[in-house]
Amino acid sequence: MRRAHRLPLLLAFLSAVVWGGALSEFRICAYNVQNFNSKKAANFKVVHTLTRIISRCDIILLQEVTDSDGSAIKKLLSSLNRYSGRYESYHYSSVSSSRMGKSPDDMQKYVFIYRTETVKVTDQYQYPDQKHFVRAPLAVHFHSDTTGIQDFVLVGLHADKDNAVKEMDHLYDVFEKVLTKWNNENVMFLGDFHAGCAHMTQLDKKNIRLFTNTSFSWLIGDKTDTTVTDKTSCAYDRIVVYGRSFLKAITPFSAAVFNYAQQFKLTRTGVLMVSDHFPVEVRLKGSAPLIQATPLLLLIITALHSFL
Numbered sequence: 001m002r003r004a005h006r007l008p009l010l011l012a013f014l015s016a017v018v019w020g021g022a023l024s025e026f027r028i029c030a031y032n033v034q035n036f037n038s039k040k041a042a043n044f045k046v047v048h049t050l051t052r053i054i055s056r057c058d059i060i061l062l063q064e065v066t067d068s069d070g071s072a073i074k075k076l077l078s079s080l081n082r083y084s085g086r087y088e089s090y091h092y093s094s095v096s097s098s099r100m101g102k103s104p105d106d107m108q109k110y111v112f113i114y115r116t117e118t119v120k121v122t123d124q125y126q127y128p129d130q131k132h133f134v135r136a137p138l139a140v141h142f143h144s145d146t147t148g149i150q151d152f153v154l155v156g157l158h159a160d161k162d163n164a165v166k167e168m169d170h171l172y173d174v175f176e177k178v179l180t181k182w183n184n185e186n187v188m189f190l191g192d193f194h195a196g197c198a199h200m201t202q203l204d205k206k207n208i209r210l211f212t213n214t215s216f217s218w219l220i221g222d223k224t225d226t227t228v229t230d231k232t233s234c235a236y237d238r239i240v241v242y243g244r245s246f247l248k249a250i251t252p253f254s255a256a257v258f259n260y261a262q263q264f265k266l267t268r269t270g271v272l273m274v275s276d277h278f279p280v281e282v283r284l285k286g287s288a289p290l291i292q293a294t295p296l297l298l299l300i301i302t303a304l305h306s307f308l
């Protein structure tokens, strides 16, 4: 009689372990925050919404940060750290590129914001080629103990809308550079590539090595709409990974647009105050060694059970 009670309890414990592992998934996000500067950061509602969006992510790449003195990002970070302090035990830090652009009144930088408890920045690399890019990509090498894949590289790009196809194609050269620099082929590209509507047609794909070379997987599909207004439906924002091993470390079908208008029940106007884009995201599987050990554990328990 007593034995019969023990097994369900053990199973409940094991499923809790597995469930816990699933919960510890690692979220990577990319968001074009449309002209994010100190004026925008002075708007309490905007900062509050951004804080809610970012606090879901282990790493987020912000693009179109036009903040000239760093005060807008500083404000956002302090809001995030206050917010996380209230709800969870996470803290956020950031790495930024320099300001780049075609004209002095449109200088933008890339900012990666990340949770210090789950991930570390081990190195960063600003791609030097300003000839092929209006805003040359920023590559960051990360290490995390909580992900199945522990060392990986994220390459951020906000492509110029008039030159998107060429810039996307040149990401292949960035890939080769990054690969030799860090000897790590776990590379992910993310950001607003302007990879849709008039800026990239189906025909353009044959001129983009990230498409023609099948070792690259485009996780956000062409039919996705990453824009906010109903007037446009364009898959501008993308996530692309290189190789089998990175692909295997990703939770299947987790790449998606985060429609926070629905999630946070915001009006279109409330959303457009923040940006004309929605964020995109993907999840990495957790390291959770207990998940892998579960079948063995079950075997041992069953064996013990028959002995008792």
Ligand SMILES: *[C@@H]1O[C@H](CO)[C@@H](O)[C@H](O)[C@H]1NC(C)=O
Pocket: 213, 214, 215
């Ligand atoms: C795709 O790119 C990888 C990495 O640079 C390379 O090793 C491979 O040969 C390429 N494949 C094709 C079909 O060009």
